[in-house]
Amino acid sequence: MPDRLEKLEEKITSTEEVLSAVSDLTFLVDRDTRVVQLWYRDVSALFIPPGEVRNRKLSELVPADLIEPLQRAIDELDRGQLAEAFEYQDLFTAGDDGARWFECRAMPTPNPDQFVLVISDVTERRRLRSESKALRFKLDRAQEELATFFETAPELLCIAGTDGRFKKLNRAWERLGYSDGELLQRPFIDFVHPDDVEPTLREIEALRSGRTTIQFKNRYRTKDGSYRTLSWNTTPDLESQLLYAAARDVTEMEDMEQQLAEAKALAKMGTWTFHQDFRRSKWCSQMREIIPDLFGSRDNLNERLLLNIHPHDRRELKSGLERSIRSGQPLNATCRVGCGNEFSWIELRAKAKWRSTGEFEGLVGTCQDVTERLQAEQSLQEERLKTLQVSKLASLGELSAGVAHEINNPLSIISANLKLLERYREQPERFQKKIEVLEKSCRRVSRIVRGLKRFSRSSAADARGFHRLSNIIAESVALVESRATRGGVEIRLNQEVDCKFFCNEIEIEQVLVNLMNNSIDALRGQPGAWLELCLTEQSEEVLLSVKDSGAGISKEFVNRLFEPFFTTKEVGSGTGLGLSICRGILKSHHASIRLNDSGPNTCFEIRLPKRLCEIEGTLES
Structure with a gap:
């Protein structure tokens, strides 16, 4: 019997140790919720010391709002039902990390009048559960975002x-x-x-x-x-x-790259990059066609690039590259590749690259073989000069009748006075007067011939310079004056300003002769016909206008006036190139021409940029 009692006590002790280890508080209570026994690991859930707990009612030991759910759990156990555990928050045990949470379980015992209540601190479990829930939410959200990203x-x-x-x-x-x-x-x-x-x-x-x-x-x-x-x-x-x-x-990108490569090959253009030390570089395949000698080795590419440039252009290109690096301004240079008579022309464009720190990173640019283009431009210029010359010769043809009349008059005077010289040989005063008449007539013929000679020579022989516009106007008028007189057209001059213009004087003369010839043709036979040349100064331009007494040009022809081969004259009376050539000449002089149809008469305005004019000896810029 003592052995059995001893074993029973050991079993009870063992059970009590287990109860103390597995929960914070374990109560054995009777039906009135009075404490019969207490096992504890943590007493923070109690209002009073554990030594004073026995025979106290639970209402004295735990928060008031816990009593009702406890009583409900005991009633459920009394009815033979399984009571569910519930959690509660104890604000009185709050620490620095907030109020603590406890879980309460009610369980039956072999004694129907007693029940076991287990109270455990579940604050940490709730925190972990909350964190787990938040992490699960984030994980689900991340998975949704990943799935959305994958699909879209x-x-x-x-x-x-x-x-x-x-x-x-x-x-x-x-x-x-x-x-x-x-x-x-x-x-x-x-x-x-x-x-x-x-x-x-x-x-x-x-x-x-x-x-x-x-x-x-x-x-x-x-x-x-x-x-x-x-x-x-x-x-x-x-x-x-x-x-x-x-x-x-990348199908479209591949197609575009192929088209770009074909366009580069067609344009004979390549792209290149030099890094900071000029030892590393990148070249596209088209560069092989433009400068073949560059390839084979990547050592000292910058030196070999300069060595392939024609000696006459090498120094200028090198200084241009250095200037571009210093100033940050793009370089655009045209130079020759090769030596001697075997060379081609390339157009080199370059721009310096800089890091965000302000440090020089390298050069990037393009290189284009422009040999054919320059040759075409040269041919075009030669054809332009030929066209100008043909136009001038056509104008001379129109002037020929008047010029012949102009020359015949002084020649007749010379011939008649030569016959009279013998008669007045013994009369010195009258003899001298006849000599003066002869000299004047010779000067007149000489001036006419000199003007024709100037006008007929090729424009290519005349370099551009500053020429007085009043002189150009006078020379032009001298060429058409006889033709105007024969056509019954009075020529008027209205010059409010005298200035010099940077130009090829023969080409500007040709413009004025073309415009005046057109007016004379249009006014021929009209009573009171007149032609006026005006030279005025405006804010940004010098305006040279050729105005006549005609009734203007029909609106249906206005938009086509400057088209090549367009003419309002009868068939065989004009080439239709005059106004087109005038516009081309003026465009090459950075000037323009337009029809001013705001008035009742025909008026062509030539606008000369002031920056290319010297007014009263001062260059306006």
């Missing part, structure tokens, strides 16, 4: 196996025209262009060894039979034998 990404994203089959595809693959099922049920190599199969298989072998793929390109067949070029970036996972890949459709 413009790139063709996929997960594939090293076995050569797709495992998962995003919606971007629909652009190839296939459904997911059609792509997933066949090896992906089946969709690759036949010419790209071998390179693709080699790339897959490299991925199986753990190497990452960067910008590998192959062509994929679409459902309509066409092919799209894809650029792949792929990362393998050797453990799962999966490939994580993103493909970008």
Whole structure:
């Protein structure tokens, strides 16, 4: 009996130790919720010391709002039901980290009049549960975002196996025209262009060894039979034998690059980059055609570039590059490549690149073979000069009748006075007067011939310089004066300013002669006909106008006046090149010509930029 009692006491002690270890507070209470026994590990949930707990009612030991749910749990146990555990917050035990939470469980005992109440501190468990819930929410959110990103990404994203089959595809693959099922049920190599199969298989072998793929390109067949070029970036996972890949459709980019390369080849243009030390550089393939001697070795490319430049242009190009680096301004230079008589012309454009720190990074630019263009421009200039000369000769043809009359008059005077000289040989005064008449007539003929000679010579022989506009006007009027007189047209001059203009004087003369000839042709036979040349100064321009008494030009012809070969004259009376040539000449002088149709008469206005004029000896800029 004592042994049995001793074992029972040991069992009770063991049970009490377990109860103390597994919970913060364990009460044995009677039906009136009076404490019969107490086991505890932590007494922070009690209002009074544990030594004073026995025979006290629970209402004296725990918060008041806990009594009702406790009593309800005991009633449920009394009815033979299983009481649910409940949690409560104890504001009186709040620490620095806030109020603590406790869980209360009510359990039956073999004695129907007694119950076990277990109160545990679940503050940490609630915190962990809350954190777990927040983490789960973040994880779910991240998974949703990842799924959304995967599905909506413009790139063709996929997960594939090293076995050569797709495992998962995003919606971007629909652009190839296939459904997911059609792509997933066949090896992906089946969709690759036949010419790209071998390179693709080699790339897959490299991925199986753990190497990452960067910008590998192959062509994929679409459902309509066409092919799209894809650029792949792929990362393998050797453990799962999966490939994580993103493909970008670069078909249009490839086409554009091909077109750009063809355009560069057609334009004979290449691009290049020099890095800071000029030892590293990048050249496109077109540069090989433009400067062949640059290729073969990348050593000292900057020195070899300069060595390929014609000796006469080398120093200027070098100083231009240095100036561009110092100032940050772009360089645009035209120079020769090659030596001796075997050379071509290139146009070199360059711009310095700078880091955000202000440090020089290098040069980037283009190089274009402009030999054919310059040759074409030279040919065009030669043809232009020929056209100008033809136009001048045509004008001379129109002037010829008047010029012949102008020369015949003084020649007749000379001939008649030569016969009279014999008669007045013995009369010195009358003899001298006849000599003066002869000299005057000779000077007149000489002036006419000199003017014709000046006007008829090629414009290429005359360099541009500052020429007085009043002199140019006078020379032009002298050429058409006789023709105007014969046509009954009075020429008036109205010069409010006298200035010099930087020009080829013969070409400006040609413009005025063309305009005056047109007026004379239009006014011939009209009573009271007049032609006026006005020279006035405006704020930014010097205005030279040629105005006549005509009624103007029909509006249906206004928009076509300056077109080549357009003329309002009768067939055979004009080439239709006059006004077109006038505009071309003035454009080359940075000037312009327009018809001013605001008045009742015909008026052409020539606008000369003031920056190219010297007014009263001062250059206006």
